[in-house]
Amino acid sequence: MTGTWWRRNRLALALLVPVILITIAASSSRVQLFWWPSEPRQLTEGTVGQAVHFTQPWRDMDGDHTREVTVTLTSARATTTLTNNAGKVVTPALPQGATLWDLELHFEADPGQVLAACEMVIFDTEGRRYTPGNGPLQDELVSRWACTPQDAPGPSAHTRLTGPGKADEPVRPAQYTTHAYVVTRSDTRPERIRINWDWPQALVLRIPAG
Numbered sequence: 001m002t003g004t005w006w007r008r009n010r011l012a013l014a015l016l017v018p019v020i021l022i023t024i025a026a027s028s029s030r031v032q033l034f035w036w037p038s039e040p041r042q043l044t045e046g047t048v049g050q051a052v053h054f055t056q057p058w059r060d061m062d063g064d065h066t067r068e069v070t071v072t073l074t075s076a077r078a079t080t081t082l083t084n085n086a087g088k089v090v091t092p093a094l095p096q097g098a099t100l101w102d103l104e105l106h107f108e109a110d111p112g113q114v115l116a117a118c119e120m121v122i123f124d125t126e127g128r129r130y131t132p133g134n135g136p137l138q139d140e141l142v143s144r145w146a147c148t149p150q151d152a153p154g155p156s157a158h159t160r161l162t163g164p165g166k167a168d169e170p171v172r173p174a175q176y177t178t179h180a181y182v183v184t185r186s187d188t189r190p191e192r193i194r195i196n197w198d199w200p201q202a203l204v205l206r207i208p209a210g
Helices: 003-038 157-162
Strands: 042-047 051-060 063-079 098-108 119-124 175-185 190-196 201-206
16 A cells, blocks of 8 residues: 555545444443343342242243242351261361351242252352352362252252153152351351342342341
């Protein structure tokens, strides 16, 4: 290109710059809108000691369903021991400056409800996220899915598609208690726990200070 070409097309080039900027901005907006729904945003909220009824429509290849469960966060306390999936009480080795927490949850639901393989996320007072059985607990046989009893989780989406499970499989009780164990920094504490099965709905149980 010569100097003459640049002079002849300088107006068109000047107009092209804002077009490029607008295109980039629009693209960024589309990316944000694409990813935003990946975070649960329809929240049913409660606090410690409150029985919260959660209802959620969901669908699989078998059709439309409704998930109904009542959850109570009965306590959230610092502890030094836990009961692992084998029923053994153990004292996990924690790094300096870390605290083990026991979040006790009570569930009430029809045994036929699909509650297995939920997602649990615990948020501390600084907004950091943790999952049950994290970090130092990974070798302690602690489940990340504390929504069902280990020995009787009940039906799952998979068994709904492939047919009923084995006849001798135990039926999940209509009421049961689980424990979500998590390790946080000692200068913070769990502030809330979020439980969800299918987006965009989720259950959030808050843990007041003290």
